[in-house]
Amino acid sequence: MRPLDRFVRIVYLLGHTSGDAMTPTDTPESSGNESKPYKRRPRYAGTHPKRYEDKYKEHDIESHPDMAAHLRAKGITPAGSHVSVLVEEALACLRPGPGEIVVDGTLGHGGHARRFLEALGPSGRLIGLDVDGVQLERTGRRLTAEYPNVSLHRGNFAGIAGVLGKEGLSACDIIFVDLGISSMQIDDPQRGMSYKHDGPLDMRMDDRLKRTAANLLAALTEREIAEALRDLADEPDHAAIARRIVAERAIRPITRTVQLVDLVFEVRGLTRQVWRHQQRSSKSPPPHPAARTFQALRMLVNDELGCLRELLRIAPYCLRPGGRIGVISFHSGEDRLVKQSFREGLHTGVYESAAEDPITPTHEERRQNPRSAPAKLRWAAKPQTSDHRPCARGRRTSTGRQSLTDTRWLAALVHHAAVDGVDTSSDTCGDYQRMYRRLGCNDAADGVE
Ligand SMILES: C[S@@+](CC[C@H](N)C(=O)[O-])C[C@H]1O[C@@H](n2cnc3c(N)ncnc32)[C@H](O)[C@@H]1O
Known part of the structure; x- marks a missing residue:
């Protein structure tokens, strides 16, 4: 031999x-x-x-x-799976009942969806959305094998009105979203979302998006990068990190996660050895030096705040009277948007009740699943009878010029989205005015502020 x-x-x-x-x-x-x-x-x-x-x-x-x-x-999430957070709490406040229709806007591994389906029974219906095609396919295969009353759409929850239209519905009973990314996405180095593994600096949840994180780092100005780091992740060293990124890209393109991590370590004056030592010797180790940079970039690549804003704006019109919405967020910027939207909804009467304080994971849940630690759940419920008027920014206007009920308004909107293929996630008043006029709803068009 x-x-x-x-x-x-x-x-x-x-x-x-x-x-x-x-x-x-x-x-x-x-x-x-x-x-x-x-x-x-x-x-x-x-x-x-x-x-x-x-x-x-x-x-x-x-x-x-x-x-x-x-x-x-050991508090470890197995690779290729995801441990759902605040499941019992979400069920307790959203109260899915037999025969109801639930839209799970962030299907992920399907943990929440499965529990909703159990509560809905055979007469209910679950519509699952995810922008991640791989995720949707994998979870869809498991869920549809067990439940016939599931329909799945690859799409953004910001376009929920269009999805309802495709399903032949004008509204649903519950909208639920569990924001951010799944453990499968964080752990897979090829997605480039984690500072823990080397991989391409991609960060797209939806691989149909045109710009990756590497593309953004190559194209944005120093000021834009600094602002993103500050506004999306409260990064204290935002200016220095942006400066370092711009200096580095003049020499070579930044295309790998490890390159970005190295730059942040440099700005902080840290070596990996010193960082490991700090981690081991501290009872409550600080977050990874590059955690905020990665979070900001990921949120920018996927326009996470923009999508959430749009969902919150349109949700009341996609819910039936008595309908409920629940949002789990993992970041103060997201939670702020949810809190403001529900508060405003209570004030204007769009919602009848809403969570006063966010619901957070118990000590036991955080111990078993440390990734649940930052999660915050908020909910809001519509009154049993409601007659809200359409409005470009989701507020009830005081002009009284609009005359459509929310159901008719939604029907018009979904028709436009489904039949004409128009993007209803637009936020400009002009688009709404044009849309109403096209549909012959001139009174609504006049009422758009
Ligand atoms: C935290 S995971 C959801 C986990 C899920 N609730 C479970 O129990 O397994 C978030 C999922 O939502 C998807 N996602 C994030 N933003 C989205 C958006 N705007 N529209 C649709 N899906 C989105 C991600 O691709 C990911 O699969």
Whole structure:
């Protein structure tokens, strides 16, 4: 036997005797499923897989319940899955009932959706939306196999009116969104969303979007970058980080996550070694130095605040009388928008009741799932009878010039979106005026402020 062959054989045998690194089901002889073509597990160094793509058991966690329990006990979310947050709390305040229609605007791994479906029963209906095609496909396959009353749309929740139109509905009973990204998206290095792994600086939830984070870093001015870091993530070193990014891109393009992390470390005067030491020696370790930079960029790439603003503006018109909306946010900027919108809705009578304070995860939930820590849930409910008028910015006008009920207004809107393929997420009054005139609703057009 040649030395190289001997070495390969030793590595192979070690693999077979090192516990977790190889299981009986990995061998072709013992697969027990003759119809499935044999697929060898990924090779990795050491006894445990460290890279995302090597964690093959975690990617199929339903088949490895022991592994799921083991990781959850350690507060770790298995790769390729997502632990839903504030589930019981969301159900308690949104109260889904048999026969109702729920729009889950952020389907993700389908954790909340599944619980809604259980409460809706066979006569209810769940409409699931996600901008991430991969996610939607994977979750959709699991949910539709179990529940016939699910329909799925790849789309942005800002376009909820158009989706209702496609479903032949003018309104629904519950709108629910669990903002931000899923653990699957954070953990996959190819999505470029995490400072923890090296990967392309992409950050798009929806791969149909034209601009990645790398494109934005190449195109924005120093001032625009600094403002984004300040406004979207309260980054205290926003000016210095923006300056460093602009200096670096003059030398070479910033296309990898690790490059961006290095730049932030430099600005902070930190090395990775010092940072690791700080983390280990502190009882409550500070957030990662690049966490805010990554958050701001991701929110910018996906226009996360813009989408939320649009949803909050249009939601009252997409809810039936007595309808409820629930929003889970993970960032103070998002929570502020939700709080303001619900408060304004209470003031104008669009909503009858709303959460006074945000609902946050219990100590136990945070221990089991540390990623739940920043979550805040707010809800609002419409009165049982309501007659709200259309308005370009979602406010009831005092002019009294508008005469459509919200149902008729919504019907007009969804018709326009579904039949004419018009983007109803537009925020300009001119677009609304044109739309109403086209639909022959001149009184509504005149009333648009
Ligand atoms: C936090 S996860 C949702 C997890 C889900 N509630 C669960 O229990 O598994 C957020 C999901 O919403 C999607 N998403 C984020 N913003 C969106 C938007 N504006 N429109 C539609 N989907 C969105 C993301 O792609 C991601 O899959």
